[in-house]
Amino acid sequence: MTQVKAWAGYLLPKLGQFLFVVVATYTLVFVLVHFLPGDPLIAALAAKGGASTVIDPAELDALRVQYGLDGSLWQQYFGHLIAAAQGDLGVSISTGVPVTEMIARAFPFSVQIASLALLFGVTSAVLITFLAYAAPWPWLRQLLLQIPPFGIAVPAFLSGLLLISVFAFSLGWLPSAGARSWDAAILPAITLALPVGALFFQVFSSAVLEAQNSPFVFTAVAKGVPPRRIFTKHLLRNAMLPSITILGLLIGYLAGGTAVVETVFSRDGIGRMTVNAVLARDINVIQGVVLVVGAIYALVNLLVDVAYGFIDPRTRIGGGLPSRARLGAKK
Amino acid sequence: MNSPKNRVLRWGIAPIGALAALGLLASCAAGPAASPKTDITMAVTGDPVCLDPQQVTLTTALNIGRQVVDSLIDQDAETGELVPWLAESWETNDDLTEFTFQLRDDVTFSDETALTADTVVKNLDALFEMGSTASLASQYLAGYEGSTAVDENTVTVNFESSNAQFLQGASTITLGLVSDATTELSPEDRCQTVVGTGPFTIDSYVANDSVVIAKRVGYDWASELRGHSGEALVDTVTFPITPEAGVRTGGLQTGEFDIIQDLPAVDETRFDTADYTIYARGNPGMPTSLVPNTTRPVVSDEIVRKAMLLATDRAEITALTGSSQSEPASSALSSATPGYSSQADAMAYDLDAATDLLDDNGWVVGSDGIREKDGQRLTMSVTAFYGQDVLEATQIQLAKAGIDLQLNIVTAGDFFGAIATGDYDFLSASLTRTDPDVLRVTFSKDAVSKWAIIDDAELEALLTEQATTADTTERTALIADIQEMIIDRAYLIPLLEVAQVHASTANVSGLTFDSSSRLIMYDVSVSE
Numbered sequence: 001m002t003q004v005k006a007w008a009g010y011l012l013p014k015l016g017q018f019l020f021v022v023v024a025t026y027t028l029v030f031v032l033v034h035f036l037p038g039d040p041l042i043a044a045l046a047a048k049g050g051a052s053t054v055i056d057p058a059e060l061d062a063l064r065v066q067y068g069l070d071g072s073l074w075q076q077y078f079g080h081l082i083a084a085a086q087g088d089l090g091v092s093i094s095t096g097v098p099v100t101e102m103i104a105r106a107f108p109f110s111v112q113i114a115s116l117a118l119l120f121g122v123t124s125a126v127l128i129t130f131l132a133y134a135a136p137w138p139w140l141r142q143l144l145l146q147i148p149p150f151g152i153a154v155p156a157f158l159s160g161l162l163l164i165s166v167f168a169f170s171l172g173w174l175p176s177a178g179a180r181s182w183d184a185a186i187l188p189a190i191t192l193a194l195p196v197g198a199l200f201f202q203v204f205s206s207a208v209l210e211a212q213n214s215p216f217v218f219t220a221v222a223k224g225v226p227p228r229r230i231f232t233k234h235l236l237r238n239a240m241l242p243s244i245t246i247l248g249l250l251i252g253y254l255a256g257g258t259a260v261v262e263t264v265f266s267r268d269g270i271g272r273m274t275v276n277a278v279l280a281r282d283i284n285v286i287q288g289v290v291l292v293v294g295a296i297y298a299l300v301n302l303l304v305d306v307a308y309g310f311i312d313p314r315t316r317i318g319g320g321l322p323s324r325a326r327l328g329a330k331k
Numbered sequence: 332m333n334s335p336k337n338r339v340l341r342w343g344i345a346p347i348g349a350l351a352a353l354g355l356l357a358s359c360a361a362g363p364a365a366s367p368k369t370d371i372t373m374a375v376t377g378d379p380v381c382l383d384p385q386q387v388t389l390t391t392a393l394n395i396g397r398q399v400v401d402s403l404i405d406q407d408a409e410t411g412e413l414v415p416w417l418a419e420s421w422e423t424n425d426d427l428t429e430f431t432f433q434l435r436d437d438v439t440f441s442d443e444t445a446l447t448a449d450t451v452v453k454n455l456d457a458l459f460e461m462g463s464t465a466s467l468a469s470q471y472l473a474g475y476e477g478s479t480a481v482d483e484n485t486v487t488v489n490f491e492s493s494n495a496q497f498l499q500g501a502s503t504i505t506l507g508l509v510s511d512a513t514t515e516l517s518p519e520d521r522c523q524t525v526v527g528t529g530p531f532t533i534d535s536y537v538a539n540d541s542v543v544i545a546k547r548v549g550y551d552w553a554s555e556l557r558g559h560s561g562e563a564l565v566d567t568v569t570f571p572i573t574p575e576a577g578v579r580t581g582g583l584q585t586g587e588f589d590i591i592q593d594l595p596a597v598d599e600t601r602f603d604t605a606d607y608t609i610y611a612r613g614n615p616g617m618p619t620s621l622v623p624n625t626t627r628p629v630v631s632d633e634i635v636r637k638a639m640l641l642a643t644d645r646a647e648i649t650a651l652t653g654s655s656q657s658e659p660a661s662s663a664l665s666s667a668t669p670g671y672s673s674q675a676d677a678m679a680y681d682l683d684a685a686t687d688l689l690d691d692n693g694w695v696v697g698s699d700g701i702r703e704k705d706g707q708r709l710t711m712s713v714t715a716f717y718g719q720d721v722l723e724a725t726q727i728q729l730a731k732a733g734i735d736l737q738l739n740i741v742t743a744g745d746f747f748g749a750i751a752t753g754d755y756d757f758l759s760a761s762l763t764r765t766d767p768d769v770l771r772v773t774f775s776k777d778a779v780s781k782w783a784i785i786d787d788a789e790l791e792a793l794l795t796e797q798a799t800t801a802d803t804t805e806r807t808a809l810i811a812d813i814q815e816m817i818i819d820r821a822y823l824i825p826l827l828e829v830a831q832v833h834a835s836t837a838n839v840s841g842l843t844f845d846s847s848s849r850l851i852m853y854d855v856s857v858s859e
C-alpha cells in the first residue's frame with residue numbers, strides 16, 4: 001500500500017509536468033506562428049500557385065473558415081487546443097490533407113532511422129568506451145577517446161553526402177535516397193548516429209572512466225575479476241543513470257533533428273515535412289508536428305523518470321524529489 | 332568469420348563486417364537490369380504536393396501530370412501551331428467568345444468511361460467553380476459563361492467577353508481533361524487521384540518519396556506531334572523525389588537514375604559529354620524581370636526606367652546566373668513564346684547612354700556614387716521571392732550608373748501580400764504562359780493578377796484589342812506592337828530567360844518538351 005502511495009506521489013507530479021510541457025509547447029508555437037509578419041493563408045496559396053497566384057479577398061475569407069483560421073486569436077487558440085485534445089490537428093493549408101494523417105504517414109519513416117541511429121550510436125559509443133577502457137597503452141586510449149567528438153564536429157549535411165558518394169555511388173552497396181526499401185534507412189541512420197553516438201559517448205565514457213577510479217573497482221581488480229566482467233557488472237551499471245538521462249535528451253533531439261538528414265537522403269519523414277511546412281507557412285502542420293514532437297519528448301522524459309524510480313529506489317523515497325537534482329548532487 | 336586471437340580487434344571489426352554484409356545483400360537484391368529497359372527512373376526535385384494537373388503550377392507536378400492527362404488540342408512547341416488531339420477539329424466565332432470542339436469518339440479514361448461532350452462541360456464547370464484554388468486555370472477561364480454539349484461529341488464553350496488565350500490554354504495541361512468521377516471530387520481529394528485519358532496512369536504516389544506511373548494499355552490517341560502512335564514505349568516510370576542536387580547528378584552518373592530534372596548550371600559542363608544528353612528549353616511567357624509600380628516616386632520617371640533598361644547587361648546576368656543553354660532576355664516575352672519579337676536592339680546594354688540620359692536630366696552623382704535630383708535620391712527597392720542571385724547581379728550593374736537598387740527578398744506569401752496591397756517599387760519574378768496574353772495578365776489594370784501598376788490608356792487599348800482578335804496574323808502584329816511599346820516606354824526591365832534544363836543518360840531517346848516546356852515521356856525509350 002505504501003508502495004502504491006509512494007509511486008503515486010512520485011508519478012503524479014511528473015504527469016502534471018508532462019501535461020504542462022505539452023500545453024506550453026503548443027502555446028509557444030501558437031504565439032510564434034501568429035505573430036510572424038505576413039499572412040499564412042496567402043503564403044500557403046502562393047506555395048501551391050507559384051507565380052500564377054491570385055489573391056481574391058472574398059475567397060480568402062472562405063478559405064480562412066475552412067482551415068480554422070477565422071475568428072479572434074483566443075478563439076483560434078482554444079479552438080485548436082480543444083480539437084487537438086480530441087486528436088484533431090486540423091487540415092494542412094497547402095495540401096488539404098488532415099495533419100494527423102500526414103504525421104501518421106511520415107512518422108514511421110522517422111522512427112525507423114531514429115531508432116536505428118540510436119542503436120548504432122549507443123552501440124558504438126559503448127564499444128569505443130570499452131576499447132578505451134581495455135586499451136593496454138595510454139596513447140591508444142587517448143586516441144580512441146578523441147574519435148567520437150568528430151561525430152559532432154562534422155555537420156550531418158556533409159557526412160550524409162560523403163556516405164552517399166562512398167556507399168551508394170562508388171561502391172553501389174546501398175540506395176542513395178528515398179525510403180522505398182528497408183536498406184535505404186542504413187545510411188541516414190549512420191549519419192544521424194554520428195552526433196547521437198558522440199553525445200552519448202561524452203556522458204557514458206566519463207561516467208565509466210570516473211567509476212573506474214572508485215574503491216569498488218579497485219577491490220574488484222584486487223580480487224582478480226577479469227576486465228570484461230568489471231566493465232559489464234560494475235561500470236555499466238554505474239553509468240546507467242546518466243546514460244538514461246542523456247538518452248531521453250537524445251530521443252528528443254532525434255524527434256526534431258531528422259530534418260537535414262531526411263532532406264539530404266530525400267526521405268519522407270517528420271523532419272522533411274516540417275521543413276516543407278515552414279517554407280509554405282503551413283501553420284496547421286507546423287503546430288501539429290511541434291505538438292506531437294513535444295508530446296513525445298515529454299513522454300520520453302516521463303519514462304526516464306519512471307526508470308529512475310526502478311533503477312535507483314532512493315529517487316522515489318524522497319516523495320518525488322526531482323531526479324535531475326538528485327543526479328546533480330551525486331556528481 | 333573465424334575467431335581471431337585478438338578480441339579487441341574482433342570487436343572492432345564486427346560492425347564493419349556486418350555493414351559490408353548488409354551492403355552486399357542490398358546489391359544482390361537490386362539485381363541486374365533487364366534488357367531492353369522498360370522500367371525507367373526520373374529523379375525529380377520536389378514533392379508534387381498535388382497530382383491534379385488542373386490545380387497545380389509546380390513544375391514537378393506538371394511534368395508528371397502531363398503523362399497522365401491529355402488536352403483537347405496540342406501545340407507545336409517550335410511553331411506555336413495548334414493541332415488536334417482529343418478534339419479532331421474546333422472553330423471559334425469572330426469576337427472569340429464562343430469555341431466549339433468536335434471530339435474524337437474513340438477516347439476512354441483509365442476508369443473505362445468514354446470521353447464525351449458532357450465530360451468536357453463537367454470539367455470546365457468544376458474548374459470554374461474551384462476559382463483561385465486552381466489559380467492558373469481560373470485565369471484561362473476568365474469570363475467563363477458556361478459550356479453546352481451540343482451532341483455526344485460536340486461541345487461549345489462560351490465566354491462573356493473575348494478570350495484570346497483560351498484556345499492556347501486548352502492545349503496546356505492546366506485545362507487537360509479528367510474523368511467525370513474526378514470532377515465530382517473535392518479539390519483536396521482530386522489532388523490524390525487523377526483519372527485521365529493519357530498514355531500513363533498513376534500507379535502509386537507516396538508523398539515526399541516517389542510517384543510511379545504505368546503504361547496505359549490500349550492507348551491510341553496521341554497527337555500528331557508525337558513520334559509514334561499506340562501505347563507508350565516504356566512500361567513504368569518511377570519518379571523518386573530527390574531534392575538534393577548532388578544526389579540527382581550522382582545517381583545519373585551511376586545509372587541509378589535514367590533522367591534527372593533540373594540539372595544545376597554548375598554541373599552542365601560535367602554532363603556535356605557523349606555519355607549524357609542535356610535537354611533545355613526556355614520557359615514561354617515573361618522572363619524574370621523588374622515589373623514597375625509607376626505610382627512610386629523615381630519609378631514613375633520614364634527617364635530613370637530607360638536608364639535602368641540600358642544599364643542592365645543581360646548577357647552578363649545570363650552568364651553569371653543562368654543556364655549555358657539559354658540566351659539573354661530580349662523582350663517582354665521570352666523567346667519560346669508564340670508571338671515573341673526581339674527588342675534586343677532597343678534594350679542593348681549601353682552604360683554610357685544610360686549615364687548620359689541621367690546626366691542630361693539633372694540626376695547628379697552624389698558623394699556616395701548614388702545620383703540625386705532636387706534632394707531626391709535615385710534609390711528604389713525590388714520585392715522578390717526567388718532569384719536573389721539575378722537581382723544581386725542587376726544591383727551591381729545598376730550601381731555603376733549611380734542607381735541604387737535595394738533588394739527586398741521575401742517569402743512567396745509576402746510577395747503576393749505586397750501585390751495585394753500595391754506596396755512595392757518593383758516586383759521581380761517570371762510568369763510562365765504559353766500565350767502572349769501573358770502581357771495582358773502582367774500589365775493590364777483589369778487583370779486579376781495585378782502585377783505592374785501602369786496608367787497608360789494606349790497600352791491598355793492594345794492589350795484589350797489583342798485579347799479580342801481572332802485573326803492570328805493581325806494578333807501577332809498587335810503583340811509585336813505591345814512588346815515594342817513596353818520596351819520603348821521601359822515598362823519592364825527584363826533580366827533573365829528562365830530555362831528548364833534536364834539531363835539523361837545517352838541511351839534515353841524520345842524525351843521532348845511541350846509548348847509550356849513541360850516534359851512529354853510518351854515517346855521515351857531506353858536502349859541498353
